[in-house]
Amino acid sequence: MTTKLSEFSLPLKLTFLIFSMVLNCMGIVILQLSEAKITYDKLGFLESFKDLPVAFISLFAVNFISRTGTKNSLILALTIVGICSLILPFVEVFWFYKLWFAVIGACFAVGKICVFGIIRNNIPDEKSLAKTMNSVEASFMIGIFVVNTGFGWLISSRFSEFWKFGFLSISVLSGIAIFLFSRLKISEPEKSDQNNVFKEVSNLINPMLIIFLAVIFSILFVEQSFNSWLPSFYKNHLKVNSFFALQASSFMALFSYVGRIITANIIQRFSLSKYYILCISLILLVLAIIIGIQFADAEDSRILLFLFPVIGLFLSPLYPVINSKMIVRIDKLKANLLTSLIVIFSSLGSSVSSMTMAVLFENRMLNFYPFYILCAVSVLFIISLIYFRFADQKN
Template sequence: MNVKQPNISLPLKLTFLIFSMVLNCIGIVIIQLSEQKITYDKLGFLDSFKDLPNALFSLFVVNFISRFGTKKSLIFALMLVGICSLFLPFVEVFWFYKLWFAIIGACFAIGKICVYGIIRNNMTEEKSLAKTMNSVEASFMIGIFTVNTGFGWLISSQFGEYWKFGFMFISLISFITVYLFMKIKIAEPQNKSTRIFPDLSGFGKKTFILFFGVSFFIIFIEQSFNSWLPAFYKDHLKVNSFFALQASSFLALFSYTGRTITSKIIQRFPLSKYFMTCVMMIVFLLIITSVIQFYFSENARVLLFMFPIIGLFLAPLYPLINSKMIAKIDKDKINAFTSLIVIVSAVSSSINSISISILFKYQMLTYYSLYILGAVMMVSVLAYSYFKLSSNKI
């Protein structure tokens, strides 16, 4: 990783790994709590308890990070995640899951802004930044794979009733990452703002609006898979919880492969053409899955293998579009800009979770692929406009 301190790579990747596991364990929580007769409309709001604090808190944490420093802020967020995950197995009430996800969402706001800030402050060239972003974001997909596979094996074992104790593993990794951060030095930005809210001037231009629109629908698509694919497999394809989680893990594995390959080859291709090629491949695959669902429903289980392949082309989109814009942002505004990315992502995830829970509640899962395809078409239109406009200087 091309940063000033070579040993910063591991804790940065572990940070995204940890947040990936705690954010994307919601699919596991939905499956387990649905068996306790908690309805899908109630479970659909769990994402909101994660995403809305994430969005609201992100505006305040920009100057919190500026005042206390990137390293201390990251350590604080990781310690809080570790402590909360340590307590989770011992709490039985449903409201604690809401509180837990709210704390996780707020901590992720800190973590993402810090990680993006570190990368931007040490990278200048657009394609190098894209390579680094895909490399670090790839660990996010490993987190999804790890949490689905690990909890899947635990749930299906003779110790399945103790599935919540898997969160103690996440707690352990959090404390290890805190230790690694304490052992290294990180270059901190010099500006120490005393403002309550960050300076958001200049982010209302058409280029930024299009960028945030693209980001909104990419997150919308990703959450349709990451949070709800296990439940789709279980409810619509009638597979057991273990197989649903393992099949979903393959989506994460393909997504990791997509981001890793992208980080290796992106410098050979124009970012915009690479992005649009991935989008067109997703459209092609979703059309096939929709045809299977509507006209060959007796062969619907082939979707267990179709959806993971989509991850190969979906996963690079978010790092690519972020890196293209971040490379053009002034270093003193990167934290404020990242806070807006966090807000857009949180709102998108929350809206998606509530709307897709309606498909589950009314057993309309035949339209699952078409639901996602609509969002992909929005990405293609907005991304085309964005790339055309961003060829000019912001």
Template structure:
């Protein structure tokens, strides 16, 4: 089954590409600002300026989208991202990064709800929806790869002091995506939400609670890599900034590969079995990494190559679990449901960044892999319970 509007596929993917770059430049910002005598505890709270606006605005975003429509809301969010990224290179003060990330977070809340809504309104079958979700979400991984690789080359070049001007390229992509959306025909939902706050009834059932718990810890794990892996490489493995960013880019490349492969083969497997198989492989890899880190420290450089492999199996988890639940949600509630997903994700990201910053501040990076392993094991237990519950209860 395919999307009814085939011309909308490219701008949807570009939307996720753009938000991926602006959200996941956090690792680059942390890396660069840490060299300007800004402490890790302050940088750890920087992510909260992105995540808290996402969480707060997500519920109101449903009403915003309902009033103005999906297309206009997406265009507004992308235009705001483009304009703010255009001005970022010309501002030198630290507080502007807080404001910039707050604006980015608010726009992401709008963008993700709109994109998920469009996909759900054009997909009904569970595995077809999973295929489309992985395809669009794969562009999110490409964004991580592009932003780490591009900024890595810029930072290591003779123009490294002008690294912030790389954000101007994000502006150009944003404006181009706005142009594509203006040329596209998007079917708007018939019933527009005019409530100040959306109807949350029914989302307190056990399957939803378990689903949100699983989503929380998946994002928790992903952000442990996306935002902090470059700094781990630099501080613990003692590689330079350029190589730290390039090694992290390979994590994104493997993640893109994982989601792309999943979109091609997911229809052949049970979603639950595929999900649990990926978790088992991740746990195995993290155990190997921990053994090397604690018992074979002279070979610790091999971690630069082992961590990216995790992306192959970590990246499909979020789209698969989301698509399985979204397929069961009525179209009239999809925006509200997506807003809750965004809230859970932002809270998870913020809590993780603050807690992992303590590892860096207290110089206990030996526990980095064990920290992530504990979260993966917890996801496995929660996911097993989630899949055991009959989805007919929803």
């Protein structure tokens, strides 16, 4: 199974790279459109146009993927992403961004279910699944780094007015991924009768799953606080230019990539639950240091620019580790259904986080940005402890 997985490892990683770039360009869009005098309250709801379609489409995508096939569904999603990225540079109106993110969100829902399904159907044990998931999801972090670095360079150059043409590169990558998948023969999961998706979900629900979904919601709530809003925090609170704001944020993505690669290589030596709790504890420690520096030192202390990225090292392993621990417990026939629930609560966590951050930024309460995230991580820590207690009782 491992040998076979390595054959389509590249297209899976490329798929996550592409979706990462289109999903995490939100920070750049917010930064650029805020300079075009579009208010933060409107920009905060822009995130919802990406996340809510993900939540709505995910459940129904399970039946669609079952009928169409994993490979064909993934190719269709990548095709739509490529076409949308090709069109975006030539459209100026704000409402199109809402439509664009809605379509991208729907495609991501299909794409993520397909990718998780492929991994689940090829890897049986918990730690190997965690290793593979960290490796594939690491490319998601590279996507954040690439999009921030690439667009940051474009925005700071003399061609800054053409920044949207950077999306053409995403179209090219989509074409490459489609070509790679078209040449592969992928084992499709067994088809199951899921005529009533809500009945299937109700049969799947149990207390441990509810707590797990609360953990997923909380992780994305924390992650989105950084991914879309950290550049604006750097620019508005720490008074750095747009280019440096994006580059500093991209370093957090780079640290996140390193965190997932390290996890993929060492996770088989440790208990998943202990490793996970250690990562959260280190996040709390770094945030406590940041808050101490912010309130003890100058308000615009530049050292914060270098401390925030370190959080990515410990934050990035949480999502793939907790997912792998839960997915391996689920029957292969229900893997797609569980993945759809993961996608739904991920998107809800992301959307609620962005709307809350919009309120924070609109009311110029940026002094509380690190404290706000510290509170969110503390809640995540408590919920995670409850989840692992349930999980240990099941073993």
